[in-house]
Amino acid sequence: MQKEIPLLAMKNIHKFYGRVHALKGIDFDVYKGEVVGLIGDNGAGKSTLIKIISGVVPKDSGKIFWEGKEVEIRSVKDARSLGIETVFQEQALIEIFSIGKNAFLGREPLKRLGPIKVVDYNCINNRTLEVLRELKLKVLPTQELRFCSGGEKQGVAIARAMLFKSKLVILDEPTRGLSVAGVEQVLDFIRKLKANGISCIFITHNFYHVYPVADRIVVLVGGVKILDEEKSKLTIEKLENIVIEASRKAEV
């Protein structure tokens, strides 16, 4: 697996917020169809790293390669046109819009009506329904989003990635604040994405959530990468020790 060209390769990425050195030369790769668990405490730099990938904030130095070619990601649109879909911590969903409208927000399918182009609601609802069924969600596309559970909301955000044939999905704390059943649901969504050949970056500070689905685990502490290992070579106890040890050191 390591010999092929990574889908995403980041080399020596630095980011400053004023005087704060948030990322101190991070190298980070994601391969096709791989689920990477990105673990770190609050302020470890994991959110900054994914914001750079998804085009929300610019990097200060370093290089990004996409399928082997160097790219600049200056906006969310740039990231999307590469095939990067981000499920933000704040979920990027509109509570009072329908599920279907949320799934297609900003990329509504159009159809011709005489001289003008109008939004094709039939297409929105039918295609959203297909993906919701594939994710085993029993909600209707016309229902308002605010009536969904936390797990279902994550499902709607993930549905976007499947609708638009993304190559890489970034999930920022997708299990935070969810019930046990909700967490299981989200892990199932990730397995579904992987089965579709879509790579995932799963960001969390709870390694018990990421361990069951990850192929590889990366740990950030204080803006530095301290671990990058295939899961098959890690037991959950070993991972726990590394994370606790590192965060203790970081505090001192």
Add this chain to the structure above:
Amino acid sequence: MEVTTQKIELFIIENICWFMIAFFFIAFAVAKPAMINPDFIIFMIYSAIPLGFLVLAQTIVIINGNLDLSCAAITGFVGTVAGLFLMSNRAFPPYLSILVPICLGIVCGALNGFLIGPLGFNPFLVTLATQLVFLGGRFLFYKSTISGKDLPGVYLLLGGNSILAIASFIVILLSLWFFLNHTHYGIHLYACGANPDTSFMMGISLKKYRFFAFTLSGLFAGLSALYYSGYDNAVPITMANESLFPSFAGAVMGGVSLGGGRGSVVNAFAGTLLLAVIEGGLTLYGISPTEREVAYGLLVILAIVVNKARESVRDKILKPKTKR
């Protein structure tokens, strides 16, 4: 069909304003049968049209998550400037004259939009400032009433004929509704009001849509000036002077949420009609304009209460019944 009753309930609750119009109309008509005269009904609707455009101007901006304190001042300013222009350029093609207030309105709205969208200034402060500029600005151009005799006949025709005014208003209203609900511009305009952060994250430009909403609102303020001119058969020096409060009142009574992202322009017009019915009724009862103000104030409070109740009933209807 099991969902039928649910759909009927939802329809009633979402269009409650129309039922309130019927309720107040009947309540007035019971004591004053003069209300039922068709001419009086048409006149009541007709007299609501110029304000109706202003309510639409306000509603567009509210849906976008902002507010516009200057829309009524734009109407007065545009009315005066357009009137003055047409009065002093008699050779101007009459059929193009109706475009003058529309274009002026767009320019005024775009000024607000530029300050609030691309420059990111606070909408309350910007429109407060531009309100003063437009209110006083009209007097820099012309200091008295412009008579209808000095304006082209075509210019006054749309607003001056009740049937034409009502019919053209309905066409414009439905076009606006279609635009806001069935084009991606409209959906994005709503999205910015419903959740600006999310819209931004999904690649919808807030700057662009704020600019756009205020510009579109300016267009409607311009239309309002055109219809006021026709309705009054003149450009009075006080045109739309007291229309700012009703522009909010109409929108709120029509169920447009001041939080943004929610509400229908058609219902906002229902709010305007409700104002007109109450005004017509109170006039028949011989209540003076100053005393009517009290009724309008109470009416807005009633609208807030009704909207709160409406929201919670609507939630109860929409909430999926079976817990998964």
